[in-house]
Amino acid sequence: MKYKRIISAAMAAALIGTSGVFAADVKASDKAENTGIYTEMFDDENYTVTLDANGGFMGQGYVNTAASATFTTRKGQIKLPLPYRDSDYEFVGWFTEDGEKVSSDKVYHSDMALTAKWRITGTRTLTFATEDGSYIRPVTAEYGSVIRLTDYIPTRAGYTFSGWYTDPQTKENKVTSVELTDDETVYAKWTPTVRADSGYMHKDIVYMTDDEIRLKTETVKKQAETPELQMLRWNRVIQLIRQIYSVSK
Numbered sequence: 001m002k003y004k005r006i007i008s009a010a011m012a013a014a015l016i017g018t019s020g021v022f023a024a025d026v027k028a029s030d031k032a033e034n035t036g037i038y039t040e041m042f043d044d045e046n047y048t049v050t051l052d053a054n055g056g057f058m059g060q061g062y063v064n065t066a067a068s069a070t071f072t073t074r075k076g077q078i079k080l081p082l083p084y085r086d087s088d089y090e091f092v093g094w095f096t097e098d099g100e101k102v103s104s105d106k107v108y109h110s111d112m113a114l115t116a117k118w119r120i121t122g123t124r125t126l127t128f129a130t131e132d133g134s135y136i137r138p139v140t141a142e143y144g145s146v147i148r149l150t151d152y153i154p155t156r157a158g159y160t161f162s163g164w165y166t167d168p169q170t171k172e173n174k175v176t177s178v179e180l181t182d183d184e185t186v187y188a189k190w191t192p193t194v195r196a197d198s199g200y201m202h203k204d205i206v207y208m209t210d211d212e213i214r215l216k217t218e219t220v221k222k223q224a225e226t227p228e229l230q231m232l233r234w235n236r237v238i239q240l241i242r243q244i245y246s247v248s249k
Contacts, residue, residue, distance in 0.1 A: 045076075046072050046073050046074065047072070047073045047076070047108045047109070047110055047111050047112070048070060048071070048072055048073075048111045048112075049070070049071045049072075049073060049078055049108060049111070049112050049113075049114060050068065050069075050070050050071075050111075050112070050113045050114070051068060051069045051070070051071070051080075051081070051083075051094065051113075051114050051115075051116070052067070052068050052113070052114070052115045052116065053066075053067045053068060053083045053085075053116045054115050054116040054117070054118065055067075055085060055089075055116075055118065056083040056084055056085035056089070056091070056116055056118065057083060057084055057085070058081050058083055059081045059082050059083045059084050069081070073108045076107040076108050076109065077105070077106070077107055077108070078108070079104070080094055080102070080104055080114075083116050085118060086122075087121075087122060088120060088121060088122025088143040088144075089118040089119065089120060089121065089122070090118065090119045090121050091116065091117075091118060092116075092117040092118060092119050093116075093117055094114040094115070094116060094117075095114065095115055095116075095117050096112065096113075096114060097113060097115075101117075102114055120142045120143055120144065122142070122143035123140050123141060123142055123143060123180075124140070124141065124142075124143055124145075124180035124181065124182060124183055124184070125138050125139065125140045125180075125183050125184075126138060126139045126140075126141075126147050126178055126180060126183075126184050126185075126186065127183075127184070127185040127186075128152060128154070128164075128185075128186060128188070129168065129185055129186065129187045129188065130154040130156075130188045131187060131188045131189075131190065132156060132190075133154035133155060133156040133159075133161070133188050133190070134154045134155045134156065135154075136152050136154055139152075141180055142180075143180060143181065144179065144180065144181060145179070145180045146177055146178070146179050146180075147177060147178045147179075147180065148176070148177050149164045149175060149176050149177055149178065149186065150176060152164075154188055156188075156190055158192060158193060159190035159191060159192055159193055160190065160191045160193045161188060161189075161190060162188075162189040162190060162191050163176075163188075163189055164176075164186040164187065164188060164189075165186065165187050165188075165189055166184075166186060166187070167187070168185075168187045171187065171189040174189075
């Protein structure tokens with residue numbers, strides 16, 4: 001039940017000293033100038049306040065895994081707990097559904113739901129293993145950030161970049177983005193490429209024109225020589241050749 005009463009400042013002080021009235025229940029308003037008379041609001045009803053830790057936990061005095069709690073006000077007030085989360089987050093405060101931050105001395109006049117708000121403070125690093133490709137600087141960003149890998153494309157002479165992978169050996173699990181919930185490393189995969197004019201020969205050869213047109217491959221024997229194809233030399237790692245093509249589109 002809510003009701004108003006006109007009392008003097010002296011009487012208000014006396015009431016605050018009694019066991020049935022709390023200091024927080026007496027809120028001065030509409031002060032009459034130079035009269036010492038206040039209009040006071042008392043609230044003797046109890047309300048339910050529900051708390052949501054929003055990814056955190058309720059803190060000391062609660063079960064470790066408790067992520068929410070319900071309180072009943074006493075004369076319109078409750079003691080708000082201090083929730084906790086891992087070291088990547090800092091507690092900002094308890095907020096109403098309308099986005100208003102609630103102070104510890106708030107007096108409640110209705111049932112209410114409050115949600116914890118957090119600020120991200122932790123960071124994580126994404127490292128690019130380019131596997132003999134051009135260097136890409138590691139990216140450090142806020143915990144939980146999503147990094148688009150399409151923004152990071154390395155180059156390598158004689159190869160075409162085939163994408164980023166999470167497995168360094170098999171080059172499986174191709175990814176196009178990474179959510180930084182931990183320090184991560186992605187690995188480049190390459191496909192050997194030989195241009196129509198010159199380039200490198202590997203066991204898997206892709207012949208390309210300057211316009212990125214794929215050409216038919218040919219098998220070349222040692223010391224083989226034709227009017228259109230001439231072997232220059234063998235190399236232990238790569239075989240350097242010269243190709244002469246007439247390409248029609």
